[in-house]
Amino acid sequence: MRHFLDIGRLNCKELTHILDTAKSFTSVEGQTVKKVPLLRGKTIVNLFFEPSTRTRTTFELAAKRLSADVLNISVATSATVKGESLLDTLFSLEAMNTDIFIVRHPESGAAEFIAKHVAPHISIINAGDGRHAHPTQALLDAFTIREHHQDFSKLNIAIVGDILHSRVARSQIEALNILGTREIRVIAPRTLLPANIEQLGVQVFQDCTQGLRDVDVIIMLRLQKERMQGAFIPSEHEYFQLYGLTPERLALANPEAIVMHPGPINRGVEISSEVADGPQSVILQQVKYGIAVRMAILSIAISTGERGVDHET
Amino acid sequence: MTVLDAQQLIDKLGHDLGAFLDKRNITEPLLVGVRTGGVWIAEQMQSILKSKEELGVLDITFYRDDFSRAGIQPTVKPSHLPLNITDRHIVLIDDVLYTGRTVRAALNEIFDYGRPASVSLAILVERNGRELPVQADVVGTRLSLDAAQHVQLSGPHPIVLEIVD
Numbered sequence: 113m114r115h116f117l118d119i120g121r122l123n124c125k126e127l128t129h130i131l132d133t134a135k136s137f138t139s140v141e142g143q144t145v146k147k148v149p150l151l152r153g154k155t156i157v158n159l160f161f162e163p164s165t166r167t168r169t170t171f172e173l174a175a176k177r178l179s180a181d182v183l184n185i186s187v188a189t190s191a192t193v194k195g196e197s198l199l200d201t202l203f204s205l206e207a208m209n210t211d212i213f214i215v216r217h218p219e220s221g222a223a224e225f226i227a228k229h230v231a232p233h234i235s236i237i238n239a240g241d242g243r244h245a246h247p248t249q250a251l252l253d254a255f256t257i258r259e260h261h262q263d264f265s266k267l268n269i270a271i272v273g274d275i276l277h278s279r280v281a282r283s284q285i286e287a288l289n290i291l292g293t294r295e296i297r298v299i300a301p302r303t304l305l306p307a308n309i310e311q312l313g314v315q316v317f318q319d320c321t322q323g324l325r326d327v328d329v330i331i332m333l334r335l336q337k338e339r340m341q342g343a344f345i346p347s348e349h350e351y352f353q354l355y356g357l358t359p360e361r362l363a364l365a366n367p368e369a370i371v372m373h374p375g376p377i378n379r380g381v382e383i384s385s386e387v388a389d390g391p392q393s394v395i396l397q398q399v400k401y402g403i404a405v406r407m408a409i410l411s412i413a414i415s416t417g418e419r420g421v422d423h424e425t
Numbered sequence: 426m427t428v429l430d431a432q433q434l435i436d437k438l439g440h441d442l443g444a445f446l447d448k449r450n451i452t453e454p455l456l457v458g459v460r461t462g463g464v465w466i467a468e469q470m471q472s473i474l475k476s477k478e479e480l481g482v483l484d485i486t487f488y489r490d491d492f493s494r495a496g497i498q499p500t501v502k503p504s505h506l507p508l509n510i511t512d513r514h515i516v517l518i519d520d521v522l523y524t525g526r527t528v529r530a531a532l533n534e535i536f537d538y539g540r541p542a543s544v545s546l547a548i549l550v551e552r553n554g555r556e557l558p559v560q561a562d563v564v565g566t567r568l569s570l571d572a573a574q575h576v577q578l579s580g581p582h583p584i585v586l587e588i589v590d
Contacts (some may be wrong), residue, residue: 132501133497133501135502135503136484136486136501136502137487137503138503139503139504139505140487143537143538144537144538144539145536145537145538147537148488148537149487149488149533149535150487150488150492224459249441307518315500347509364436411492411497412497415492415495415496415497416496423464
C-alpha cells in the first residue's frame with residue numbers, strides 16, 4: 113500500500129491489518145513521552161485545499177506521535193485539478209525531499225490525480241476528495257465500532273442523513289461491506305440519496321422509525337449545507353422533526369447501540385444535544401481513535417514505499 | 426537441532442535473579458517482558474519470585490532500527506506498562522540476547538514511559554554476536570554458536586528451547 117486513495121482497493125485482510133496496527137498504536141498516548149520513533153526523519157505534508165479541523169489536526173498529531181516532521185499547507189483558493197499551478201506546487205514540495213502528501217480537495221478524484229503525477233518515492237493519502245471518498249474516516253469509524261462490537265457479521269448498522277453529499281458515507285459503506293457487516297441501512301429522504309444507492313449493498317429506508325429498529329450502530333451524518341444549492345430539504349426544523357436523532361428515536365435501536373458522527377455536529381439539526389452528549393454517544397472516541405488509525409496508515413505507507421513493495425492500493 | 430532443558434534454565438534464571446535482587450536490596454521489582462518470548466519467561470519469573478506486581482509487556486516493533494526494511498508485522502500488539510514507572514526498579518526480561526538491538530529498542534521505549542530508578546537485564550539464553558554494548562545481569566545460560574545457528578523458543582505451555590542449524 114504505497115498510496116491510500118480509497119477503501120474499495122483493500123480486501124478484508126488488508127483492512128483488518130490496518131485496524132490491528134491502529135490498535136497497537138493506542139498505547140502510545142498512555143506514555144509519558146507520547147511518541148514513538150518510527151517515522152523519525154520523515155517529512156509529511158498536510159496539503160489541504162479545503163478547510164478541515166479534525167482531519168487535519170489528527171493527521172498532524174498522528175505524524176508527530178510517529179516522530180515525523182509535518183508541514184501544513186492550506187491552499188484556500190479553489191484551484192482545479194487540471195491547472196499547471198497545482199502540479200508546480202507538488203513539484204516544489206517534492207524537491208524538498210518530502211515523503212507523504214496528505215491531500216484534502218473539494219474535487220472528486222483529486223488525490224488519485226496527484227498520485228499519478230508525484231515522484232515514485234512519495235505516498236499520497238486521501239483525506240477527503242469531493243463527494244468521492246474519505247477512507248481514513250471510514251477506517252476510524254470501523255475501528256470505533258470494533259472496539260464496542262467485535263463481530264461485524266452480527267451487526268446492523270444504520271447511516272442516517274445526507275448520503276448524497278457525503279464522501280464519508282460512500283467510504284463507510286465500502287468498508288463495512290468488506291468487513292462483512294450483516295446489514296447496512298441508509299436512512300434519508302429521497303432528495304438526499306444518490307441514484308442507485310441500493311447497488312452499493314445497502315437497505316434503503318426513508319422512514320426513521322422503521323430504519324432504526326434493532327440497529328447496533330447509528331452513524332449520523334452532518335447536513336452539508338455548504339454543498340447544497342437549491343431545496344434539498346424544506347427546512348432544518350422539519351429535517352430534525354423527521355430525521356433528527358432524539359432519545360425517543362434512539363430507544364428504537366438495540367439498547368447497546370452506539371451513536372456515531374464524523375463531526376462537526378449540527379446540534380438540533382441532525383442530532384439532539386441529549387443524544388450527542390449521552391452515554392451511548394462515542395463521537396469523541398471517534399476523534400481519539402482517529403489518531404491511532406492515521407498513525408497506522410502513515411506507517412504502513414512509509415514501510416511499503418521503502419521496501420519497494422508497490423501494489424498500488 | 427539440539428533441544429535444551431528449558432525448565433532447568435528457567436529455574437536457574439529465577440534463582441539467580443532472586444539472589445541478584447536481594448544483593449541490590451530491590452524488594453519490589455517491576456518485571457517487564459519483551460513480546461513474545463520474553464513475556465513467557467517473565468511470567469515464569471513472576472511465579473518463581475512470588476511477585477504480586479502486574480507484569481509489564483513491551484512490544485518494541487515501533488522502536489526497531491530495521492522498521493523500514495522489515496515493515497509492520499501483523500502481530501504487533503499494544504505495549505502495557507504501569508502508569509507510573511518513575512523511580513521503579515525494572516527488570517527487563519527476554520528469551521535470547523544476540524545482537525543487543527532489541528534491548529536498545531526496549532530501553533528507548535521504557536524511557537518514553539518515565540524515568541526508572543534502574544533497569545536490569547535478565548536473559549534466558551545469552552549467545553555471542555553482540556553488535557551493541559549491551560550485557561545481561563543475570564542469564565540462564567551462555568552459548569557460543571556459529572553465525573548460521575539460531576536459538577528458537579516456542580511456548581508458552583510448555584516452553585521449548587532449540588538450537589537450529
